[in-house]
Amino acid sequence: MGTLINSRRSAQKTKQPRFMKHIACRSGSIVAGLSRLSGAIALLFAGPISMSGTVHFASGFRVGEVSQDSAIVWTRLTQEPERNWDGLVPSPLMSPTRVFVDFPEIPVSDWEGAVPGAAGKVRLGISKQADLSGARWEDWVEVGPVTDFIHQFSLSGLESGTRYYLVIEGRDEKDGDLNRSSVGSFRTAPNPDSADELWFAVTTCQLYYQRDDREGFRIFESMAKLSPLFLDKPAFLVSTGDSVYYDRDNPRASTVALGRLHWQRMYSLPMIREFFRNVPGYWEKDDHDTFFDDSWREYDAPWIEPLTFEEGSALFREQVPMGPELYRTYRWGKTVQIWLVEGREYRSANDMEDSPEKTIWGAEQMDWLKESILESDAAFKILISPTAIVGPDNPDQIDSHANESFKSEGSAFRRWTYDEGLNNLYVICGDRHWQYMSTDPLSGLREFACGPSSDASVLGGPGFKPNFHSFYRPGGGFISVSAKEGIKKVLAHPQRIIEIDGPPILTIRIHDTDGEVVYEYRDSSLGG
Template sequence: MKKANRRGFFKKTGISLLSLMAIPKIFAHPIHKFLNLVSRSTTGVYFTNGFKIAEVGKDSVMLWTRLCGQEFPQPVRHERQEKVFRHPIDFDEEQPVNEMDGAVSGASGQVRARILDSSDQIVWTSDWQQAQLEHDYTVKMSVKGLQPATKYRVHWEAKPLDGGLIRKEEGSFATAPSEQDPVPVRFTTSTCQYFWSFDDERRGFQTYDSMRRLEPDFFVHTGDYIYYDKPGPLAKNLEKARHKWHAMDGWLSLRDFYRRVPLYMVKDDHDLLKDDMYRGKGPYGDLTFDDGLKLWYENVPIEGKPYRTLRWGQDLQVWMVEGREYRSENTMEDGPEKTIWGEEQKQWFQETVKASDATFKILITATPVVGPDREKKTDNHANESFRHEGEWLRGFLSGQGNMYVVNGDRHWQYVSKDSETGLMEFGSGPVSDCHSQGWKEGDVRPEHRFLRLKGGFLSVQVDRNSGKPEIRFEHRDVLGKVVHEERFEG
């Protein structure tokens, strides 16, 4: 829509600025300039960055939210380049952060949450907790004492520090079943999302809406949730880095998804600082490795170690591992001492996998274990630079019954089978088609059982067919259509 047509557009559709104030959307160029008048509020607090229900177990859950000082994010006003990643055109990196596309200001206030069962009985309630500038107005709550395989609703309330209007939101989730229950389960994974790679101008990412329609039991984001080191802005200080989280969590598709689907998050390099990051590589502008860690734990609902395992009924157990906090320098000479996971995590992983009696076991990792990957890369277990630990890991995993790898990081969808061990790996691909790059079309290697240079997500379903456990891996496009499937019996 061109400038000359704007007045006619509003007249024709009957939309006024006052009516737009009631519509919680991030509008794309060019009607954004009208919305600058209504995107902020100077009174009250809002859930503009939504909330997250995370780390769901048999009897526990983590809750997260951020109190905001404006009802809608700043609108998207920049056009984008017509090439991979869709970088913004003529983006002023020095403009005030609170005026940037997608910006959401924080607000001091108080927030509490209640959890109700299916009969509307309150089974848990928090105290009023203060959202403070020190933590970017984020609040995390740890909930214990829930029942397995039970549906719950979450009621949120927020208010300014001096009282006033109470803002309310609601979500729902179900806890994991006990280890003895042979119940069906479906979960989804995705990776690599950059604010400017959105493919829906109003809602953000089609993949999230497609996953929501599948009603998965939980979702695992396998890393590169944001990109500090991509423009619009380049996050070279704390304020701009925090903005990256605000803008991403302001998209409607993410907010609606997290209302109903429990989340688990695994970090990768771009979530921490910059490409192929490890401690000692150096800062990114004024942002240090420790700054990156602080921001991660500020925005991710998790407590305890960043590596953990989730048991979901009799037939499924997943392990989510940490690949940035404990790794050796990528440039270090390879050998027994070079590691991505660190000895403590490796020991924990081996012990918990060996102790598991789940029918199917899945390692979820931010980076590949099998690959193939590009020869020039030096960052993961599929690369020559970590061959020693990679060979150990592939050997260990292939020695377990019914164990598979699901990974993020790569900007294409694939299924591969290691030629030496037979270990199978499933790469979900990036969240949108315009984020896909890094592999040549038609470059199918012997390891590949499936290769697609597009975005989308991975859906994993465990069920019983005539009493026999079965696992199904489905690669789907951004609209949710199945483009490849692999099935295995347990």
């Protein structure tokens, strides 16, 4: 079994989900000591490379960064059609972050959830027809171990507000048998003058060993089936960070190969894989899926060595379809524009004394954020942040704009929203292991926290604060955001009522893990 030694923080209690009782732990001798491998040497432990036969798509594909005319499609060739369900299950399943943990030096492919990659070639077909007639085919591209057998197709020249269907084809490196993925779909963003109704979802904090179903997290089935509230799937999902936990879920991601294992086992879970087949996403990163708990670029984390901040950050961009930009904004029709921010690459040290120069976003990102928000004429402006901006938070935390450690920058930004009269700006944040809707008493800035992806990951938080909170719940789930043009009924004649366009309507709902609405907020705006 793994051994915990030299704890620098009191052990945290973890909850074991029900499904773990049904996972059989493979017996065998344990090799003491964690392998100190990195770079090319670590790839030796990624499992054998398929040299012949049919390749598969156990990791599925994901569509990201959808705009009016472009998208990125992520895919990966695998040796088998399914993940390794019968591999070695770590013991303990999870560990506190600031402890040293030893695990056996075994091939990564031997761990439960591993998805060994296959060298070969991939190509993508895309069509506006569900039967893929008249499909446009991208060229064949080789994939191999350097990129974890992944390729990201950059699609351009798409039509706005249009549903596209896509399929991935793969063959081994000897041009052997052809295999084809399941067909998926996505819809491009509508033009800024489009009044189409829109809804999307926001999630955070996916702890692998605290999921609430063997095959994933229930929220993914809940988000896909919110009828009668919504009759279709969300237009997109924003993952606000902590998609995996390099430093909590075992085996710890102390090498590049083990970091890749964390992504392989999470996104090969059937519930997640199936959801993203027909729902595109935007991914933000936070501490646990960048490097380590509460980390910044220069942070010293001996508990996860030899993995470095740079390697962890590069892994994130390898494993999600996000393109070159870390902070970006996307317009979805007349009603909605979203902003996605980066909170790890540019931040000052958390333990640095607070001052106007101390930052989470960095000067360049801050200037871009303010300028682009003011330029937007969207009816509703949604700032989606990996960490809290309003809070309040637990008093011992030092990692967000809601904490005293970044009070100068946080207060300045909230004050700026007040000075600019941004009554149509809303914040949705991840990271918090509880749900809430709060309003900053000084600026009026509103913030909604989606809560973790399962109830097993819930923490109590600071509790209800009446001067901030309109809603507070120690629970898991997700947030849905919907926007549409409003309708006014007007008396045009004593015997005739007509309907005309009214101010746009925004609805933000907080849901539990089963999709039930636990809080609803509505607002209207004339835009600008």
